[in-house]
Amino acid sequence: MTEHVPVLFEAALAALDIRxxxxxxxxxxxxxxxxxxxxxxxxxxxxxxxxxxxPAAEQAARALMAREPRLHFRRGSFAAMEPFLRExxxxxxxxxxxxxxGVSSPQLDTxxxxxxxxxxxxxxxxxxxxxxxxxxxxxxxxxxxxxxxxIRRFGEERHARRIARRIVAARAxxxxxxxxxxxxxVRAAVPGREPxxxxxxxxxxxxxxxxxxxxxxxxxxxxxxxxxxxxxxRLAVISFHSLEDRIVKRFxxxxxxxxxxxxxLPVMVxxxxxxxxxVGKPVRPAAEEVAANPRARSAVLRVAEKxx
Numbered sequence: 001m002t003e004h005v006p007v008l009f010e011a012a013l014a015a016l017d018i019r020x021x022x023x024x025x026x027x028x029x030x031x032x033x034x035x036x037x038x039x040x041x042x043x044x045x046x047x048x049x050x051x052x053x054x055p056a057a058e059q060a061a062r063a064l065m066a067r068e069p070r071l072h073f074r075r076g077s078f079a080a081m082e083p084f085l086r087e088x089x090x091x092x093x094x095x096x097x098x099x100x101x102g103v104s105s106p107q108l109d110t111x112x113x114x115x116x117x118x119x120x121x122x123x124x125x126x127x128x129x130x131x132x133x134x135x136x137x138x139x140x141x142x143x144x145x146x147x148x149x150x151i152r153r154f155g156e157e158r159h160a161r162r163i164a165r166r167i168v169a170a171r172a173x174x175x176x177x178x179x180x181x182x183x184x185x186v187r188a189a190v191p192g193r194e195p196x197x198x199x200x201x202x203x204x205x206x207x208x209x210x211x212x213x214x215x216x217x218x219x220x221x222x223x224x225x226x227x228x229x230x231x232x233x234r235l236a237v238i239s240f241h242s243l244e245d246r247i248v249k250r251f252x253x254x255x256x257x258x259x260x261x262x263x264x265l266p267v268m269v270x271x272x273x274x275x276x277x278x279v280g281k282p283v284r285p286a287a288e289e290v291a292a293n294p295r296a297r298s299a300v301l302r303v304a305e306k307x308x
Contacts, residue, residue, distance in 0.1 A: 006033040006100055007296040008238055011283045013037050015236040015303040021045040022095035025085070025228065027078035027221065029057045030104045032064050038098075039068060046070055049088055051078050053127040053212075054107070075128075079220040085228050093230040101218065102240040103127075103208065105295060115208060117183035117200040123176065125208045135207050136177045144168045154215070154243065155206030163189045163203055179204075205241065215243060222251045226275060229306040234279070236303045245300055252278060252304045279303040 006012070012034060016024060020043030026035045029052040038048050050061055050073045061073035074084040078099065085091045103115050111121030114135060123136035139147065148164035151157045166189040167176060176182050183200040190199035209215060225235055235252075239245040255276040283301040290297045 006030065006104075006238075007289070007293065007299045008283060008285055008301050009033065009037060011301055012098060012100070012236055012238060013041065015279065015283075015301060016096040016098060016234050018042065019046070019095055023047040023049070023090050023093070024096040024098070025078075025081065025094055025225075026050040026098050027081065027225070028052060028098075028100045029061050029073065030054075030100065031057065031060045031106050034098055034100060035061075035064065035071065039070060042070060044070075047072070047088075047090075049074075049085065049090070051076055051081060051084065053077050055128065055130060056106070056110075077217050077221070079217040079224065081221070081224050081228060091228055094228045094233050095230065096234040096236065097225040097229060099218075099221065099225070099235075099237045101214075101238060101244050105293075108295075111179075114179050115204070117179055117186075117198060117204050120178060120180045123179055123182055125204075125211050127212045133211065135182075135211050136175070138207075138211060139167060139176050139182070140171060150210045151203050151206045153206070154209040155202035156242065157202040157206065159190050165189075209243070215247060218244060218247055219251070222248065226255060226306065231306055231308065233306045234303060235276070235306070236301060238299055238301045240298050240300075245302075248302050252276060252302055256304060275306060275308055276304040277307045279305050 018024065018038060018041040022042065023046065024038055026038060026048060029035055029050040035048060035050055042048065048071050050071060052058065053076060055075070058073065058075045065071050065073060072088060082091065085094070107113050108116045111119040114121050114124035123134065125135040126132055144164045147167055148160045151163055152160035157163065163186050166185050170176060170185050176185065186200040186203045193199055229235060237248045239248050256274050256278050258274045280303060285296040285299055
C-alpha cells in the first residue's frame with residue numbers, strides 16, 4: 001500500500017506522545033498515512049485500532065493488516081467507537097485518539113465519489129456510498145428553504161438563498177446529478193469571486209457535511225473519545241474549517257474547565273471536575289507544507305490530555 005502523508009503528519013504523531021507499548025485509536029484511517037506512522041513508533045507490544053466509514057479505507061486497512069498483526073480495523077463512524085473498543089478490551093484505557101476530520105485527498109481526487117467541484121462525476125458525496133442518500137437524491141427532493149438552510153448553516157454562505165433558488169429552477173429543467181452541473185449553477189448564482197476561492201466551495205462543503213452528519217458525528221465522537229481514554233491519554237484533532245474547529249475548541253475548553261469553581265480562587269486539579277488538560281497551542285501547517293499541499297492551508301491541530 002502506498003503511504004498517503006496527511007496534513008500535519010509529524011505534529012499529530014508528536015501530539016499523541018506515543019508509548020512503544022501503548023494502545024491507540026486512529027479514528028479516521030483514510031489511506032493509512034497516520035496509521036503507518038503510529039505503527040512505526042509502536043513496539044511489538046503496542047496496538048493500533050482504526051475506524052473509517054469509507055469502504056475504500058477498509059480495503060486499504062485490510063491490505064495493511066495482512067502484514068501487520070498489531071492493527072485492528074472496524075468500518076464505521078468514530079461516533080460508534082464504543083462497541084468496537086469494548087470488544088477489544090480497551091474502553092476507558094486508550095493511550096491516545098487521533099481524529100483527522102473532513103474529506104481526504106484520495107476522496108477528493110476520485111471523481112466517482114462526487115466530492116470535488118473541479119472533477120466531473122456523479123453527485124454522491126457520501127463517505128460510505130453503501131448507505132444513506134446521495135447528494136443528488138437529496139437535492140432532487142428538498143425544497144428551496146431546506147436547501148438554503150443547509151448551505152447557510154453548514155457552508156456559512158451569505159448567498160445561500162440565491163443559490164437554492166437557482167438549484168430549484170435548474171432541476172425543474174434537468175435533474176442535478178453531476179458535480180460539474182451543480183458547480184456551474186452555484187457559480188452563476190454567486191456574484192463576484194473571493195480571491196483564491198471557487199464560488200462553489202462553501203456549497204459543496206455544506207452539502208457534504210449535511211449528507212454525512214459530520215458535525216453531529218464529531219460532537220458525539222469527541223464525547224466518546226474522552227470516555228475511551230485512560231488517564232494521561234491524549235486526544236488530538238485536526239480540523240479544516242471553522243464549524244469543525246469551533247466544536248473542537250469549545251469541547252476541549254469546556255472539558256478542561258472546573259465546573260462551578262469559585263472565581264479568583266485556586267482550585268486543585270484533584271478537587272475540580274475538569275477532565276482534560278489542554279496541551280500546547282493550536283498547531284497550523286508551516287508555509288512549506290501549504291506550498292506543497294494547498295489543501296493544508298486551513299488545517300488546525302488541537303491537543304488535550306485526560307486528567308481524570
